[in-house]
Amino acid sequence: MTATSRKEKAAETEAALKAAARRVFARKGYLNTKITDITAEAGRAAGSFYNHFASKEELLESLLADLGASGDEAALAEDHLSDFSDPAAVRYHVAMYWEFYKEHAPTMQALRQAAMVNDAFARTMASFGASQASDLTGHLEHVTAAGMRLPARMELSIAMMFQLIDSFAQMWLLDPAPAGWTPPTDEEAVEALTRFVYRGFTGRDY
Amino acid sequence: MTATSRKEKAAETEAALKAAARRVFARKGYLNTKITDITAEAGRAAGSFYNHFASKEELLESLLADLGASGDEAALAEDHLSDFSDPAAVRYHVAMYWEFYKEHAPTMQALRQAAMVNDAFARTMASFGASQASDLTGHLEHVTAAGMRLPARMELSIAMMFQLIDSFAQMWLLDPAPAGWTPPTDEEAVEALTRFVYRGFTGRDY
DNA sequence: TGTACATCAGTGAACGCGCGTTCACTGATGTAC
DNA sequence: TGTACATCAGTGAACGCGCGTTCACTGATGTAC
Numbered sequence: 158m159t160a161t162s163r164k165e166k167a168a169e170t171e172a173a174l175k176a177a178a179r180r181v182f183a184r185k186g187y188l189n190t191k192i193t194d195i196t197a198e199a200g201r202a203a204g205s206f207y208n209h210f211a212s213k214e215e216l217l218e219s220l221l222a223d224l225g226a227s228g229d230e231a232a233l234a235e236d237h238l239s240d241f242s243d244p245a246a247v248r249y250h251v252a253m254y255w256e257f258y259k260e261h262a263p264t265m266q267a268l269r270q271a272a273m274v275n276d277a278f279a280r281t282m283a284s285f286g287a288s289q290a291s292d293l294t295g296h297l298e299h300v301t302a303a304g305m306r307l308p309a310r311m312e313l314s315i316a317m318m319f320q321l322i323d324s325f326a327q328m329w330l331l332d333p334a335p336a337g338w339t340p341p342t343d344e345e346a347v348e349a350l351t352r353f354v355y356r357g358f359t360g361r362d363y
Numbered sequence: 364m365t366a367t368s369r370k371e372k373a374a375e376t377e378a379a380l381k382a383a384a385r386r387v388f389a390r391k392g393y394l395n396t397k398i399t400d401i402t403a404e405a406g407r408a409a410g411s412f413y414n415h416f417a418s419k420e421e422l423l424e425s426l427l428a429d430l431g432a433s434g435d436e437a438a439l440a441e442d443h444l445s446d447f448s449d450p451a452a453v454r455y456h457v458a459m460y461w462e463f464y465k466e467h468a469p470t471m472q473a474l475r476q477a478a479m480v481n482d483a484f485a486r487t488m489a490s491f492g493a494s495q496a497s498d499l500t501g502h503l504e505h506v507t508a509a510g511m512r513l514p515a516r517m518e519l520s521i522a523m524m525f526q527l528i529d530s531f532a533q534m535w536l537l538d539p540a541p542a543g544w545t546p547p548t549d550e551e552a553v554e555a556l557t558r559f560v561y562r563g564f565t566g567r568d569y
Numbered sequence: 570t571g572t573a574c575a576t577c578a579g580t581g582a583a584c585g586c587g588c589g590t591t592c593a594c595t596g597a598t599g600t601a602c
Numbered sequence: 603t604g605t606a607c608a609t610c611a612g613t614g615a616a617c618g619c620g621c622g623t624t625c626a627c628t629g630a631t632g633t634a635c
Contacts, residue, residue, distance in 0.1 A: 163577060163631060170578075188480050191536050192622065202580040207623070270479055274394050282370065283541055308447055309555030310561060313547055317559050320530040335489055341519055349515030353563040354512060362567035369598060369610060371610075398589065408613040558580070 169208045173199040175223070179263045180215055187217070187267035188274065214278075217271055220264045222279070227260070241296040241355075242303035244363040248351040250296075251322060255347050266331045290315045296359065305359040307318040319356050325350060375417045379405040381429070383419060384422055385469045393423070393473035394480065420484075423477055426470045427487070433466070437516040447502040447561075450569040454557040456502075461553050472537045496521045501542035503564065511565040524560050531556060 161169070177199035181190050192213060196203050196307035212215040237253075258265060271278035293315050300307060307314045325346070334340045341349065356362060372446070383405035387396050398419060412518050413418045416422040443454035443459075452466065464471060467554070477484035499521045506513060540546045562568060 160632090167578060171414060176474070186479060191620090204581065205579055205625075208578065212622090242633090273392060273476055273479065279538075296540060304391065306568075308558040309547075313551070313555045314559075316534060316544075317484055317527060317531055317555065319529040320534060321523060324526040324530040332485075335493065338518055338522075341515075345515070345519070349519045349523065352514035353520075356566050356627090357559040357563045362512075362564050362566035367598095372598090373611060397587090410591075410614065411612055414611065419587090543578090 170201060170205060174206065174209055175216065175220060178220065181249060182267045183263040185191055187270040216273065217267055224261050224264050238297040239296045242299050242305060244351065244355045246296065247355045248347065251350045251354065252347045255326060259330055262330050286319060289319060300358055305361065308330065308357055314358065321354065322350055341347065376407060376411060380415060381413065381426060383494065384426065389469040393476040409431065414488055420481065423473055427474065430467050430470050445502045447503040447564060448505050448511060450557065451562045451563045452502065457556045458553045460528055460547065461532060465536055468536050490526060506564055508527065511567065514563055515569060520564065527560065537550045
């Protein structure tokens with residue numbers, strides 16, 4: 158029997174609202190989404206929203222928290238191939254990031270849009286970038302240790318890599334593909350980014 | 364004497380509104396700017412706005428038209444160093460783009476924000492990118508002609524370059540610099556991008 | 570196990586704030602004669 | 603050159619739409635005895 162207790166029912170509705178929000182965000186963008194769009198998509202009344210979230214911002218925070226818990230972000234942080242003088246290490250990072258972005262595209266898109274309008278989310282996004290950056294510093298030291306020369310000082314080299322991967326992922330995974338362009342397969346995208354970044358960092362080919 | 368005719372006065376007000384809009388856009392972002400913010404910044408009454416523009420969107424279109432007329436965009440399109448197997452040609456392009464972005468930062472920022480919310484502006488931005496891309500195709504053919512191998516197929520190689528330069532410029536020229544980071548000088552930025560892109564495209568150093 | 574009352578998730582119409590947009594009015598510039 | 607009227611840029615208070623948010627109500631679940 159589906160003897161749903163009150164708590165279960167509330168949790169169901171909350172989950173339905175979140176899932177609906179992700180779908181609507183993907184379809185119309187976070188900024189264009191009205192609260193009633195979300196409740197309608199979830200098949201609930203408008204008022205129901207406020208039993209679970211105080212605002213659209215809070216819902217997004219909740220989605221971001223889920224994203225942190227989902228684990229593949231952890232994979233980016235834990236031990237892994239870290240010697241960027243080895244193309245395989247670069248590819249590993251690129252692939253991780255690509256997968257992460259692919260998995261969480263609607264939420265990342267929403268965060269990006271929210272950050273344009275809301276300082277708190279801008280800071281969230283900045284700190285997300287910063288945590289990636291500090292991870293990469295160690296990896297890039299292997300490059301200079303191996304006698305190769307970075308394209309610019311450490312900070313700028315990291316920023317370039319991050320911006321490149323991030324905006325490239327956004328271009329192909331979030332926005333509709335430009336008319337007449339053939340989107341890359343996942344493998345192709347990872348390979349293209351890996352080659353570009355490895356070359357850019359080391360000045361060598363592989 | 365400042366015997367301002369009606370037309371002159373109207374033109375002055377329109378120019379004042381545009382200048383005010385650029386300042387306010389730079390300060391709070393396009394999406395966060397209200398029409399009364401613009402009129403207040405320009406020192407005019409709210410109703411005055413509608414003597415000149417039907418909406419905030421139309422004002423932005425007007426700013427974009429000015430940008431096209433300002434001429435440095437033309438420099439990107441006209442004849443120039445075009446053999447990307449030569450680092451100087453890459454640097455020339457990077458520098459052009461950097462200057463363009465620097466000059467027109469508030470308008471570009473506004474366009475970017477408008478594109479998130481408005482399909483028409485999304486298309487404007489896409490076609491802006493596409494026009495850059497078609498220009499670059501010829502330049503990259505020199506790379507393969509010189510026996511070097513692009514990091515990915517033509518389209519993707521161009522997209523990576525464009526995304527990298529665009530997002531890097533946005534990071535340092537528009538957004539407030541991340542806490543604790545030292546922004547690059549113009550020369551440093553151009554040099555960093557040039558080296559990264561040249562390496563990425565050709566697999567060689569210089 | 571049954572009854573009476575309390576609590577709570579969900580509902581949707583109504584409310585009200587913020588802001589885009591209008592419009593009657595003012596004072597100055599242009600035009601006709 | 604002067605006078606009377608027309609036109610227009612600019613003004614700012616008022617209007618009204620859209621949408622976030624509230625709240626009295628419903629029906630179902632939980633609790634007390």
